[in-house]
Amino acid sequence: MSVLSELKTQSNIIYLLGRFNNKICFLCYIVGLFWFLALPHHEMSSSTYFSENALLPGLVDSEFYHDFGADSYYNELTDIMKERHMYQIPSNWLLKKFRKLGLDTYTQNYTFKYPFGVYSDKTLTGQNVYAIMRAPRTSGTEALVLSVPFGPELDGHDATYPGIALMLALAKSFRRNSYWAKDIIFLVTDNKEIGIQAWLSSYHHIPNKYIKAEVLPGRSGSIQAALNLELTSKYVGRVNVKFEGVNGRLPNLDLFNTVERLFHKEGLRIIIQKKVLEYSSSEWQRYLHSTKQMLIMMWNQASGIPTGNHGYFHKFNIDAVTIQGFKSKSRKQLDFTDVGRAFEGIFRSLNNLLERFHQSFFFYLLPSPDRYISIGVYMPPLGIMLLPIVIKISLSVCLCVCVCMCACII
Structure with missing residues (x-):
């Protein structure tokens, strides 16, 4: 029955x-x-929080009290590029500055062949410059990366000279301290995303069908995390963080939270998707703003195209984000010193990591920089829509x- x-x-x-x-x-x-x-x-x-207790963001006092010559680096680089009318990476100047700081310096040449038969008779050549600061406390089995894409003032695009200047100043500051437990790689790439792909492929000994790159003459250990700096002005009014990678892959949420917390400590709230919300906005406007940011994030993930050079680190299981600073009309403006302190704090937090990021979320949506939606929350409505x-x-x-x-x- x-x-x-x-x-x-x-x-x-x-x-x-x-x-x-x-x-x-x-x-x-x-x-x-x-x-x-x-x-x-x-x-x-939900409000964001830290799952990795070893990060200890903002616990230590900053030692980046002045710009460590960032202004002079910027002025010198700008003058060189104007005098020589150069649109190529100033490799000799960068090598000279890195060697003066006592870092191991190297270059990498590469050639890019256009895919799908486009411009089959043309190739694109480029050069990457990088320096390695060896950790005094370890044998160099782990490393962190600070990368800056070289971009001249061309075709209406702002030059990335301030980012290179700040990188040199940070290298000068980091070199003075002995508490580093990980090597730090300072990388300047050419030709936007092509240069970073050439360097990463060679670093991990993975051949690329369309990029023929030289074998790297110098290497460090396993890369734990990376920051990509896109700074186009000496004075920063807005800091936009880009985190979507190849095929929609995301970095660990703890890395994003670290960046957000350290910049907030310096008095500047970060933004995502380049969308700014006024503090006087009503609750309905805040909801629309959050919804728009979430939908843009989903669109970026669905496209499969990374929003910055950081996205190519994700292919090698390296958590990375791009920090983009630019001018704005806001009253609060950060200079080289303020931005440098934020970066110093981020790297000192990453230096505390005992292992790769793994405790926090890898699948999430961000309606705002300080709130998140976990996979356990957004999957039920998605499942009902697919039912x-x-x-x-x-x-x-x-x-x-x-x-x-x-x-x-x-």
């Missing part, structure tokens, strides 16, 4: 689904959509099975 009752129950369910499947599918989609759109509200999202597909497929399978059974009986 129990078997018959179960069969009868299943038949009733199939009958109801078959009769009202369109209405059920529509209702599931609407419920899932509204539930998903409610997630950016502050009542549905109509399952219902339609199940009904089609049941119909096919019934037709086959009837054909066999006849």
Whole structure:
């Protein structure tokens, strides 16, 4: 009797689904959509927090009290580029500055061949310059990376000279201290994303079909984390953090939280997706702002294209973000010293890591820099929105099975 009752129950369910499947599918989609759109509200999202206790962000006092010559580096680099009318990376000047700081300095040449037969008769050549500050406390089995893409003032794009100047100043500051437990690699790449791919492929001994790069003459240990600096002005009014990588991959949330916390300590709140929310905004405006940021993040992930050079580190299981500083009309402006202190704090926190990032989330959505939506929260509404597909497929399978059974009986 129990078997018959179960069969009868299943038949009733199939009958109801078959009769009202369109209405059920529509209702599931609407419920899932509204539930998903409610997630950016502050009542549905959660405040960010640190899962990795070893980071200790902002606990130590900063030793980057002045710009460590960042202004002079910037002025010298600007004058050199103007005098020589150069649009190529000033490798000799960079090598000279890094060697003066006592770092191991190297260059890497590469050639890029356009894929899919585009410009088959042309190739693009470039050069990367990097320096390694060896950790005095360890044998160099682990490393951190600070990269800056070289970009001249060309075709309306702002030059990245301030980022290179700040990198040299940070290298000068870091070199004076002996508490580093990880090597630090200072990398200046050419030709935007091509240069970083050439360097990473050679560093990990993985050949690239379209990039022929020289073998790196100097290496360090396993890279634990990386920061990509895009600074186009001496004075920074806004700091935008880019974190979407190749195929939508994200860095560990603890890395993003560290960046957010250290810049907030210096008196500047970071933004994401280049969207600024005024403090006087109403609750409805804050909700729309959060929703827009979340949807832009999802769009960037769906495209599969990284939003910066940091995204190519993700392919090698290296957590990385891009920190983009630019001018704005805000009253609060950071100079080289303020930004340098934030970067010093981030690297000192990363220096405390005992192992790779693993405790916090790798799957999340960010409606704002200080709130997140975890995978356990956004998957249920997504599942409900996809449930109509399952219902339609199940009904089609049941119909096919019934037709086959009837054909066999006849």
